[in-house]
Amino acid sequence: MILPRVSNFPSKSFLNYIQKPASMTSRPSSDLAKFRENHLASSKHLVILTGAGVSAESGVPTFRGAGGFWRQYQAQDLATPQAFRRDSSLVWEFYHYRREVMLSKNPNPAHAAIAEIESRFSAEGKRVVVITQNIDELHKRAGSENILELHGSLFKTRCTECGDIRPNHDSPICEALRGHGAPDPDATAARLPVSDLPKCQADSCGGLLRPHVVWFGEQLDEEVMSAAQEELDNCDLCLVVGTSSVVYPAAMFAPQVAKRGVPVAEFNMETTPATSRLGGKGFFFEGPCGATLTEALAE
Numbered sequence: 001m002i003l004p005r006v007s008n009f010p011s012k013s014f015l016n017y018i019q020k021p022a023s024m025t026s027r028p029s030s031d032l033a034k035f036r037e038n039h040l041a042s043s044k045h046l047v048i049l050t051g052a053g054v055s056a057e058s059g060v061p062t063f064r065g066a067g068g069f070w071r072q073y074q075a076q077d078l079a080t081p082q083a084f085r086r087d088s089s090l091v092w093e094f095y096h097y098r099r100e101v102m103l104s105k106n107p108n109p110a111h112a113a114i115a116e117i118e119s120r121f122s123a124e125g126k127r128v129v130v131i132t133q134n135i136d137e138l139h140k141r142a143g144s145e146n147i148l149e150l151h152g153s154l155f156k157t158r159c160t161e162c163g164d165i166r167p168n169h170d171s172p173i174c175e176a177l178r179g180h181g182a183p184d185p186d187a188t189a190a191r192l193p194v195s196d197l198p199k200c201q202a203d204s205c206g207g208l209l210r211p212h213v214v215w216f217g218e219q220l221d222e223e224v225m226s227a228a229q230e231e232l233d234n235c236d237l238c239l240v241v242g243t244s245s246v247v248y249p250a251a252m253f254a255p256q257v258a259k260r261g262v263p264v265a266e267f268n269m270e271t272t273p274a275t276s277r278l279g280g281k282g283f284f285f286e287g288p289c290g291a292t293l294t295e296a297l298a299e
Contacts, residue, residue, distance in 0.1 A: 028266065028275060028282035032296060035283050039263045040297070043237040046121060048114055049253055050132040050139070053242025053268060057108045057290050060136055061101065070094055070183045079215045088208065089192040095211045096173060097181030099154050103171055107142035109290035110241065110267075115143035117297045129231045133243060133250055135213050148228050150220060150250060152213035159200035161207025168209075174198045220249070232257055240266040242289045245274035258282060267293050 176196035258279035
């Protein structure tokens, strides 16, 4: 698979949306029975937006905020094209560590609830799509099938030479990284030569691979964004699960859907900037997603 074009975001439709005055300040409801009976039961096209809060309940480190360090680095120090050009060995150590950690984690009840309702709706001829900011593939491992990964995946690679993209679940991803990547601040960098780092297997290319994730300063994949926008434009119910609603453009998805009168239900540990913009049909359910979402989506 060759890398598709990336989006020149923000799009015209997005700009038109955010330039309109935000007037949706109704306090969202926490009436679970109303959500289930009036909206979930009648939905035929459900979109579920998920963020780091879902995976956090599986014990996945976020590398954000206080204590969110790998060695002495935060994610934004390493997850950039500039960092990769400067020290590809160090960046691969970081992602090798993250891949190995993820292989030890499992989907939690929130992932399972999302996969279960997709299966149930599908059997009834209804549509469920997960639009996720997460790169851990836990939705896929839980059984979800219709997934749009806004930020890519830890378990896909992209060749820096030919652009080939393919899944990769090797552990370790290359032999030279075995035993490296410890998060201890005192750990010594491996300083591996480029010749020992992951290499492209397409047509004997041999180019240096990079993680197929969206780094800071990079644009989102145009095809993924277009597909996500189509789902948001056509859904009749939207769930926002475990996302802080501060990372754009995903932060605008729920208010965008609410603005056209579609019910939006947020499941989070605390309110977010999007909570007050869910409109008159908005819902907010506070608590661990694995508990609140499981109850809300139960058959």
